[in-house]
Amino acid sequence: MSSSNRKDSVIVRIAGAAGDGIASAGEIFGRICSRDGLHVMAYNAYQSAIRGGHVWLQLHVGSQKTLSHGEKPDVLVLLNRTSPPVHIPDVKEGGVVFYNSSLITEDLSKMRDDLTYYHFPFRELVNEPGVEAVMVNVMLIGCVLQVLGLNAEVGLNFVKERLGKKGEQVVQMNQRILKLGMDWAKENAKQLDVSLKGDGKRRMFLTGNHTFAMGLLAHGLKFYAAYPMSPSTGILHYLASKAKSHKIIVKQCEDELAVVNFVIGAAHAGVRAACATSGGGFSLMTEGIGLAGMMEEPIVVISVQRGGPSTGIPTKHEQGDLIQMVGASQGDFARIIIAPKDIEDAFHAAGRALNLAEKYQTPVLVLSDLFLSEHFQTAEPFQVKLPIDRGKLERSVNGQYKRFLITEDGVSPRLVPGVPGGMYCSASDEHDEEGLVTSDVLAGLPEARQIRNRLHAKRLKKLDVMRAEDMQPPTLTGPEDADLTLMGWGSTYDVIEEACQYFKREGLRVNHLHFTDLFPLPVEKVLEVMNSCKEIIGIENNFTGQMSRLIRMETGYHIKRSVSRYDGEPFTGEDIYHRVKKELTYV
Amino acid sequence: MSEVRDFVHKVVPDWCPGCGDFGLLAGLKKALPGVELEPNEVMLVSGIGCSSNLPGFINTYGMHTLHGRALPVAQGFKLANHKMTVIAVGGDGDGYGIGVGHLVHAMRRNIDMTYIVMNNAVYGLTTGQTSPTSGLRMKTKSTPFGNPELPINPLTLALGSGCSFVARVYTGHVTQLVDVVQKAIRHQGFALVDAFSPCVTFNKINTHDFFKTNVKDINKLGYDSSDIHAAFREAAREDYIATGIFYQKERPCYEATEEETLHVPLIDHELGLSEEDQAQLMAEFI
Numbered sequence: 001m002s003s004s005n006r007k008d009s010v011i012v013r014i015a016g017a018a019g020d021g022i023a024s025a026g027e028i029f030g031r032i033c034s035r036d037g038l039h040v041m042a043y044n045a046y047q048s049a050i051r052g053g054h055v056w057l058q059l060h061v062g063s064q065k066t067l068s069h070g071e072k073p074d075v076l077v078l079l080n081r082t083s084p085p086v087h088i089p090d091v092k093e094g095g096v097v098f099y100n101s102s103l104i105t106e107d108l109s110k111m112r113d114d115l116t117y118y119h120f121p122f123r124e125l126v127n128e129p130g131v132e133a134v135m136v137n138v139m140l141i142g143c144v145l146q147v148l149g150l151n152a153e154v155g156l157n158f159v160k161e162r163l164g165k166k167g168e169q170v171v172q173m174n175q176r177i178l179k180l181g182m183d184w185a186k187e188n189a190k191q192l193d194v195s196l197k198g199d200g201k202r203r204m205f206l207t208g209n210h211t212f213a214m215g216l217l218a219h220g221l222k223f224y225a226a227y228p229m230s231p232s233t234g235i236l237h238y239l240a241s242k243a244k245s246h247k248i249i250v251k252q253c254e255d256e257l258a259v260v261n262f263v264i265g266a267a268h269a270g271v272r273a274a275c276a277t278s279g280g281g282f283s284l285m286t287e288g289i290g291l292a293g294m295m296e297e298p299i300v301v302i303s304v305q306r307g308g309p310s311t312g313i314p315t316k317h318e319q320g321d322l323i324q325m326v327g328a329s330q331g332d333f334a335r336i337i338i339a340p341k342d343i344e345d346a347f348h349a350a351g352r353a354l355n356l357a358e359k360y361q362t363p364v365l366v367l368s369d370l371f372l373s374e375h376f377q378t379a380e381p382f383q384v385k386l387p388i389d390r391g392k393l394e395r396s397v398n399g400q401y402k403r404f405l406i407t408e409d410g411v412s413p414r415l416v417p418g419v420p421g422g423m424y425c426s427a428s429d430e431h432d433e434e435g436l437v438t439s440d441v442l443a444g445l446p447e448a449r450q451i452r453n454r455l456h457a458k459r460l461k462k463l464d465v466m467r468a469e470d471m472q473p474p475t476l477t478g479p480e481d482a483d484l485t486l487m488g489w490g491s492t493y494d495v496i497e498e499a500c501q502y503f504k505r506e507g508l509r510v511n512h513l514h515f516t517d518l519f520p521l522p523v524e525k526v527l528e529v530m531n532s533c534k535e536i537i538g539i540e541n542n543f544t545g546q547m548s549r550l551i552r553m554e555t556g557y558h559i560k561r562s563v564s565r566y567d568g569e570p571f572t573g574e575d576i577y578h579r580v581k582k583e584l585t586y587v
Numbered sequence: 588m589s590e591v592r593d594f595v596h597k598v599v600p601d602w603c604p605g606c607g608d609f610g611l612l613a614g615l616k617k618a619l620p621g622v623e624l625e626p627n628e629v630m631l632v633s634g635i636g637c638s639s640n641l642p643g644f645i646n647t648y649g650m651h652t653l654h655g656r657a658l659p660v661a662q663g664f665k666l667a668n669h670k671m672t673v674i675a676v677g678g679d680g681d682g683y684g685i686g687v688g689h690l691v692h693a694m695r696r697n698i699d700m701t702y703i704v705m706n707n708a709v710y711g712l713t714t715g716q717t718s719p720t721s722g723l724r725m726k727t728k729s730t731p732f733g734n735p736e737l738p739i740n741p742l743t744l745a746l747g748s749g750c751s752f753v754a755r756v757y758t759g760h761v762t763q764l765v766d767v768v769q770k771a772i773r774h775q776g777f778a779l780v781d782a783f784s785p786c787v788t789f790n791k792i793n794t795h796d797f798f799k800t801n802v803k804d805i806n807k808l809g810y811d812s813s814d815i816h817a818a819f820r821e822a823a824r825e826d827y828i829a830t831g832i833f834y835q836k837e838r839p840c841y842e843a844t845e846e847e848t849l850h851v852p853l854i855d856h857e858l859g860l861s862e863e864d865q866a867q868l869m870a871e872f873i
Contacts, residue, residue: 253659
């Protein structure tokens with residue numbers, strides 16, 4: 001293979017037990033790559049245990065944007081004794097394996113003879129006080145940087161910045177061990193046949209939870225409440241760390257019932273308020289979602305899906321909560337559901353959700369998932385695109401104020417409580433334009449029925465306006481006259497794009513229909529796009545094809561074929577490609 | 588300066604004639620001008636139940652929310668606009684039953700607000716079932732053979748949960764009620780006022796006559812309300828029913844821990860980040 005044809009991406013997997021420092025090693029490696037101008041997509045497979053268990057991190061590093069964490073690793077780094085039999089069978093043919101022979105003493109070459117094994121006895125090479133066993137990770141990173149031909153200086157500088165606070169001694173020790181790894185590999189290991197060329201741009205390396213949180217902060221969030229629940233907790237951690245410096249209130253509450261109602265209280269007072277949870281916590285919030293619908297409170301709830309039902313697979317991925325979002329709480333009321341497609345979109349979606357909530361004075365549900373919220377990826381710094389728009393928020397009152405005034409768009413002026421002369425009471429009971437409840441004395445009288453009809457229709461009028469003014473139809477990428485269309489929603493955007501590249505290489509005409517605005521669907525615009533497709537196959541990380549079901553319910557369009565993955569792992573492009581081909585052979 | 592009539596609402600309460608909640612409403616309307624509050628400075632938050640209809644019968648800002656959730660809504664509101672006086676109201680089912688988890692945490696959290704529980708020891712709006720404060724063996728529609736469970740003692744619960752102001756009143760004794768509610772509002776921190784408020788329709792045991800005969804205002808007996816042991820003793824006694832302020836201890840309220848942020852109420856903050864701030868946040872991930 002000539003050098004111009006050398007691969008421009010590589011997959012590195014680090015495997016061990018929880019507590020072995022995988023996440024930290026992976027983050028250091030990923031950030032060194034992203035500082036070198038490379039693109040990285042990393043996926044962390046972990047368990048609900050703080051120590052022990054079986055965890056691994058896979059990083060797909062490339063000169064171009066990498067669209068998934070990939071399937072088979074080129075490079076495997078083993079950190080504990082139990083990981084070899086689990087991961088060695090996965091390595092790409094001819095791949096390489098690095099490990100510490102002070103820890104893993106058995107001869108791994110018996111497991112597969114097509115791989116190259118590099119090992120060193122860490123304890124013999126570095127036997128000095130103050131060097132903890134976990135520092136072998138730094139040496140292994142050094143080895144990997146070396147065989148990938150990456151810039152040593154970038155690595156050494158990063159270690160210096162990262163550990164600077166811990167003092168010169170710690171920095172020097174880590175730099176020495178990183179260098180030791182590079183030198184060891186220079187002498188003992190062969191360079192991989194890969195050409196990784198950074199473009200010199202220093203990129204961020206972060207997760208969707210980081211970008212959701214940053215997006216909320218950048219778009220005027222003032223109040224955030226949460227109850228810890230994987231995989232949403234990263235948002236709480238980030239915002240809690242910024243609460244003092246950015247003058248916001250972040251409150252961990254006693255349960256999700258409290259969380260959503262704290263947020264409703266804060267939103268009612270007139271601040272931008274949000275919370276995040278996962279499906280189980282969202283179940284507890286359900287009654288509050290309806291309260292926000294009835295009292296017309298602008299709240300943003302981010303729900304980060306994980307494997308269900310019930311406690312399910314807490315640290316694994318699924319897109320199984322869409323129907324829960326659509327049906328949350330009794331009765332009809334207007335809500336918006338959006339599902340950002342990648343980590344950059346998550347930043348903008350957070351701001352858009354805050355705007356939409358205030359524009360329509362109703363709950364906006366942002367649907368994420370474990371993959372989007374927790375995988376690390378490189379991204380160029382974002383710019384706020386949407387100016388803060390607070391809708392019909394008012395801070396003074398002229399004449400008689402009616403909180404639920406019937407208007408053309410169903411949205412009433414929203415007075416910040418505290419203004420003299422504006423007193424009103426918002427109620428979860430059906431009420432009139434002033435907020436007076438109809439359910440007790442008036443119940444059953446013709447007047448009460450009339451009020452009910454008018455106010456209920458006012459609130460639901462918002463759905464029409466949302467469809468007309470804000471909800472976007474799905475995007476269609478790839479050849480217009482494709483023979484096959486892959487339909488996805490939310491976080492699967494990049495992996496479906498990657499799958500399309502596999503089909504393209506084979507000369508097949510496949511395109512990609514993608515939804516990020518899930519409810520209410522702008523029906524006519526959706527049908528126009530879908531009717532232009534020949535055959536659509538749904539690609540979803542759930543058993544029943546929930547998006548296909550929603551599309552059928554809302555538009556009548558029946559997507560007959562589907563690829564479902566519900567084992568807890570996210571798709572990769574390669575995986576979708578194979579699954580779609582398998583599905584098609586059953587014609 | 589406000590007067591009682593400024594708080595009078597055009598809607599006439601639809602409580603049963605003789606309901607104890609009338610006393611609470613009257614007392615509240617008297618108490619508010621006395622602590623120099625204007626109608627627009629007060630946010631009343633309630634849950635669901637007969638007594639939770641109260642915010643609809645008084646001219647202040649109000650939120651009539653979900654069963655058991657008045658406290659979370661009220662606390663969220665208070666943190667977002669701490670310049671307003673926040674009072675949560677509701678019944679015993681709301682506060683000591685479905686919402687008791689929030690109550691315990693609100694008490695230890697100590698946000699500066701007042702919570703008045705109109706305690707009638709029965710579910711009234713659902714037509715007479717046992718409540719968390721129904722007496723042992725009390726017969727109700729849901730316990731026709733007698734309530735098999737011990738009632739909650741809200742006061743010992745509050746004392747054990749770090750509540751910084753613990754009081755009990757009977758809504759038929761309006762002078763005491765006004766005094767206690769005013770002190771509760773002035774108290775810096777979370778104040779619980781358990782208010783016996785007889786249900787004349789569904790509770791034939793804990794009637795107006797019952798309370799008139801059995802309550803004793805401990806604050807008139809040379810009682811030291813800073814002594815938590817005495818408070819537990821009075822709250823647990825069975826020979827008479829103690830009312831008054833059982834315990835009051837100033838400790839920093841929750842808002843004090845957020846002093847830098849709440850220097851200005853959240854609702855008056857500038858929104859969004861400067862480009863510099865944004866760049867700084869992004870740089871942390873490079």
